[in-house]
Structures are given as C-alpha cells and as structure tokens.
Amino acid sequence: MTPTPEIPGPTDDFRFRVHATDGAARTGAITMPRGTIRTPAFMPVGTAATVKAMYPEQVRALGADVVLGNTYHLMLRPGAERMARLGGLHRFMRWDGPILTDSGGFQVMSLSSLRKLDEQGVTFQSHIDGTRHHMSPERSIEIQGLLGSDIQMQLDECVRLPAEPKAIESAMHLSLRWAERCRAAFGEQPGKALFGIVQGGDVPALRVESAKALVGLDLKGYAIGGLAVGEPQAVMLAMIEAVEPHLPAGKPRYLMGVGTPDDLMRSVARGIDMFDCVMPTRAGRHGLAYTRHGRVNLRNARHAEDTSTLDETSTCPAARDYSRAYLHHLVRSDEILGMMLLTWNNLAYYQDLMAGLRGAIAAGRLADFCDETRAGWARAEGART
Incomplete structure (x- = not known):
C-alpha cells in the first residue's frame, strides 16, 4: 500500500x-x-x-x-x-x-x-x-x-x-x-x-x-x-x-x-x-432502489405508509429527502418522477460505493470495507424478515 x-x-x-x-x-x-x-x-x-x-x-x-x-x-x-x-x-x-x-x-x-x-x-x-x-x-x-x-x-x-x-x-x-x-x-x-x-x-x-x-x-x-x-x-x-x-x-x-x-x-x-452496467438506471425505472441498507423494492405494499427515507445520511436529495411512502406512490402510479428519483438515488449509491472503494484501497482496508458493506446489507435484510 x-x-x-x-x-x-x-x-x-x-x-x-x-x-x-x-x-x-x-x-x-x-x-x-x-x-x-x-x-x-x-x-x-x-x-x-x-x-x-x-x-x-x-x-x-x-x-x-x-x-x-x-x-x-x-x-x-x-x-x-x-x-x-x-x-x-x-x-x-x-x-x-x-x-x-x-x-x-x-x-x-x-x-x-x-x-x-x-x-x-x-x-x-x-x-x-x-x-x-x-x-x-x-x-x-x-x-x-x-x-x-x-x-x-x-x-x-x-x-x-x-x-x-x-x-x-x-x-x-x-x-x-x-x-x-x-x-x-x-x-x-x-x-x-x-x-x-x-x-x-x-x-x-x-x-x-x-x-x-x-x-x-x-x-x-x-x-x-x-x-x-x-x-x-x-x-x-x-x-x-x-x-x-x-x-x-x-x-x-x-x-x-x-x-x-x-x-x-x-x-x-x-x-x-x-x-x-445498465443495472442502476434500469432498476430505478422499475421501482428498485440500491442503498447502503441493501436493495429496496418500492413496489412492495410495506412502503405505502413508511415515512422514512431511503437513506437519511445520503448527500443525494432523492435518497435523503423523499419518503418511501411517496416513492411507493410514484412507482405504483407509473409517474415519471418516480423513475427519475430512483435512478438518481441508484447512481448516487454506485458513485458513493466507488468512492468508498477508492478510499479503502488507499487506506489498506479494502477487505474490512467490503465486509462492513455486506454486513450493512445483511442487517437490513434481517430486519425486513
């Protein structure tokens, strides 16, 4: 290093x-x-x-x-x-x-x-x-x-x-x-x-x-x-x-x-x-969000009255400022704004991930960074099930 x-x-x-x-x-x-x-x-x-x-x-x-x-x-x-x-x-x-x-x-x-x-x-x-x-x-x-x-x-x-x-x-x-x-x-x-x-x-x-x-x-x-x-x-x-x-x-x-x-x-x-990869943009147009909490399917009914955001710590307004209930409504209504917001969120997450990888490599802690990232996904998935 x-x-x-x-x-x-x-x-x-x-x-x-x-x-x-x-x-x-x-x-x-x-x-x-x-x-x-x-x-x-x-x-x-x-x-x-x-x-x-x-x-x-x-x-x-x-x-x-x-x-x-x-x-x-x-x-x-x-x-x-x-x-x-x-x-x-x-x-x-x-x-x-x-x-x-x-x-x-x-x-x-x-x-x-x-x-x-x-x-x-x-x-x-x-x-x-x-x-x-x-x-x-x-x-x-x-x-x-x-x-x-x-x-x-x-x-x-x-x-x-x-x-x-x-x-x-x-x-x-x-x-x-x-x-x-x-x-x-x-x-x-x-x-x-x-x-x-x-x-x-x-x-x-x-x-x-x-x-x-x-x-x-x-x-x-x-x-x-x-x-x-x-x-x-x-x-x-x-x-x-x-x-x-x-x-x-x-x-x-x-x-x-x-x-x-x-x-x-x-x-x-x-x-x-x-x-x-087309994955983050294509997923955004179909109601799927990538976050540090893992993947979130905004089509699911569980989000209909969820006032939390996708990620309150994100610097991306799409992730930080809009409730999951609103995003769920946009997706279920086939509103163009839902596609725009989720694509914005997904590309922000991918770029944040790459920045995190660059920083982790420079610090000599790539394995720890990847383990911590996967653990965050697993914790969120466990909370949903």
Missing part, C-alpha cells in the same frame, strides 16, 4: 497511473484531454446519448468522471455522420468529460433479429426499422471517431454462455483478428485510446490466450468481455482471476457490463479498474 497523491488534471495524452494498491486491488487515475477518471470507476450508461432519466449536470455532480455511449444505437439513430456534422457526441449531449463508446458488437448479436457474421464483419437488420447495415472492424472505429469518443473499443464477437467450446474458441480467434484490424484503423490518435477485449467464454486457457495476444498489440487498455451474460458469479470471478496476471499492471482493466454492487466489490478486489 502506497500513499495517494493529488489527482492530476487533464493532459494532452492518455495516461494511467496507479496510486495505491491493496492486494490485487488498486486505485489510480486515467488522465486525458477532457479530464481525469478516478479509478476504480463506474461509468453510467448513456446508450443513446443520454443517461436515462438524468440530466448531465446531475450525473457529473454525483461524481461520475466518464459516461458510456453505444456505437450500435448511435449509428442507427441519429447516425454517425449526422453526429459529426452536429459537432460530436460531447456537444450533442452536453457532456464535457471523457466518453467511452463500446463497439456495438454485443448489441448487434443481441438485438438484431437477422444477422450474418463472417470474416469481414457482421451484416445485420436494424431492430428499429428493419434497414440493413454492415459493421466491419474498420467501420466500427470510423463510427466511434465520428462520434468523437475518447476511449474506443474494438469490434468483437460476444458468445452467450453456456456455449460449446469450439464456438467459444472460434469467436475468440475472430475477435483477435478483428482487434488487429481495429488497431490498424485506429492508428495513432494523441489523447485518445483504443481498448482490446479479452474473449474466451468460460474457458480459462482461451481467456489467457486472448489476453496474451491482445497485450502484444500494445493497446492503451484492456477489457474483459463476454461475461455477465447469464453465467454464475463464481464463473465470472474465475475468469477475472485467470486473465488478470496476464494484463499489464500499468494499463487500465475494464470489466464490461458488470454489475451488482457485490460484483463490483469482488471484481475490484481482483484488480479491475473500470465498470459499466
């Missing part, structure tokens, strides 16, 4: 520095022209140029340093070329900090009803209007460039688990070939970064092979993809443990699409620096 230095300001280049460690966990900072990303970091998902039910100013005020946009959705609507004519994604959505865009590969696989995948890329039918599109590794990088994103992701093939080992291996090797093409298309862009994506399903040897090959491309960062797709948490954690020793210590590690607060804590303890 080492002391945490002052957080550096923006730079003209992309840099990552580890400030302190606690076991495999580390806290640090990614610095780039549009700002500094404190790690471990949770990136709110702004799929279609908006973090649903939130103003950009709210997201920033909660402590988010970076948000995520999605290449698939934005290429379909409003369109990458139109976005470029409008000044890029940052200006379009009024977000002046860093933006990471994922490549669109996962959405092509999961949302498109008709698709054809080959060595050149994937041809697919839009889930919006049925129009046909082609996404190659080069086109994915071109679109992300037109959007103006700061961190771009390679195009990859994501296989849903469980899957046959041969299918997993084939997808992993195709993703590696696409990574090479993305690297060539990206070239050298000062101040921006291209991340590779480690694939290999639930087969540790394939994960290690993928990681080693990607490291050979000397990218600015490395993601672990193809998890949080239905496999047990233990499988996800085992894949992180298999991959982590083979990723450079001096570059950020990003676990894609994860996850619950417990997933975040366990993954941070295994050396992950960056996360994204």
Whole structure:
C-alpha cells in the first residue's frame, strides 16, 4: 500500500497511473484531454446519448468522471455522420468529460433479429426499422471517431454462455483478428485510446490466450468481455482471476457490463479498474432502489405508509429527502418522477460505493470495507424478515 497523491488534471495524452494498491486491488487515475477518471470507476450508461432519466449536470455532480455511449444505437439513430456534422457526441449531449463508446458488437448479436457474421464483419437488420447495415472492424472505429469518443473499443464477437467450446474458441480467434484490424484503423490518435477485449467464454486457457495476444498489440487498455451474460458469479470471478496476471499492471482493466454492487466489490478486489452496467438506471425505472441498507423494492405494499427515507445520511436529495411512502406512490402510479428519483438515488449509491472503494484501497482496508458493506446489507435484510 502506497500513499495517494493529488489527482492530476487533464493532459494532452492518455495516461494511467496507479496510486495505491491493496492486494490485487488498486486505485489510480486515467488522465486525458477532457479530464481525469478516478479509478476504480463506474461509468453510467448513456446508450443513446443520454443517461436515462438524468440530466448531465446531475450525473457529473454525483461524481461520475466518464459516461458510456453505444456505437450500435448511435449509428442507427441519429447516425454517425449526422453526429459529426452536429459537432460530436460531447456537444450533442452536453457532456464535457471523457466518453467511452463500446463497439456495438454485443448489441448487434443481441438485438438484431437477422444477422450474418463472417470474416469481414457482421451484416445485420436494424431492430428499429428493419434497414440493413454492415459493421466491419474498420467501420466500427470510423463510427466511434465520428462520434468523437475518447476511449474506443474494438469490434468483437460476444458468445452467450453456456456455449460449446469450439464456438467459444472460434469467436475468440475472430475477435483477435478483428482487434488487429481495429488497431490498424485506429492508428495513432494523441489523447485518445483504443481498448482490446479479452474473449474466451468460460474457458480459462482461451481467456489467457486472448489476453496474451491482445497485450502484444500494445493497446492503451484492456477489457474483459463476454461475461455477465447469464453465467454464475463464481464463473465470472474465475475468469477475472485467470486473465488478470496476464494484463499489464500499468494499463487500465475494464470489466464490461458488470454489475451488482457485490460484483463490483469482488471484481475490484481482483484488480479491475473500470465498470459499466445498465443495472442502476434500469432498476430505478422499475421501482428498485440500491442503498447502503441493501436493495429496496418500492413496489412492495410495506412502503405505502413508511415515512422514512431511503437513506437519511445520503448527500443525494432523492435518497435523503423523499419518503418511501411517496416513492411507493410514484412507482405504483407509473409517474415519471418516480423513475427519475430512483435512478438518481441508484447512481448516487454506485458513485458513493466507488468512492468508498477508492478510499479503502488507499487506506489498506479494502477487505474490512467490503465486509462492513455486506454486513450493512445483511442487517437490513434481517430486519425486513
């Protein structure tokens, strides 16, 4: 464990520095022209140029340093070329900090009803209007460039688990070939970064092979993809443990699409620096709140006359100032304000959790912090039953 230095300001280049460690966990900072990303970091998902039910100013005020946009959705609507004519994604959505865009590969696989995948890329039918599109590794990088994103992701093939080992291996090797093409298309862009994506399903040897090959491309960062797709948490954690020793210590590690607060804590303890997930925003739109007291389902009738708030100690007004009875009423009435308040609460909790993890790592007490957090959830759950 080492002391945490002052957080550096923006730079003209992309840099990552580890400030302190606690076991495999580390806290640090990614610095780039549009700002500094404190790690471990949770990136709110702004799929279609908006973090649903939130103003950009709210997201920033909660402590988010970076948000995520999605290449698939934005290429379909409003369109990458139109976005470029409008000044890029940052200006379009009024977000002046860093933006990471994922490549669109996962959405092509999961949302498109008709698709054809080959060595050149994937041809697919839009889930919006049925129009046909082609996404190659080069086109994915071109679109992300037109959007103006700061961190771009390679195009990859994501296989849903469980899957046959041969299918997993084939997808992993195709993703590696696409990574090479993305690297060539990206070239050298000062101040921006291209991340590779480690694939290999639930087969540790394939994960290690993928990681080693990607490291050979000397990218600015490395993601672990193809998890949080239905496999047990233990499988996800085992894949992180298999991959982590083979990723450079001096570059950020990003676990894609994860996850619950417990997933975040366990993954941070295994050396992950960056996360994204729709869970806090989606849960907020469906009446579920994440708090230091655990999850609270505001649809439950028990909250109908409960005048207590979600968390009287929170700095977030949604958690501190509105009664559970009122939130229950909004949710049961399908009022938009209920979705807004619970999303606000959830993102605040996730950012507070990440700040707590960063502080715990710097102080050398990550295990205690995680134990205390889980104990708080357990006490609240015991009180409810």
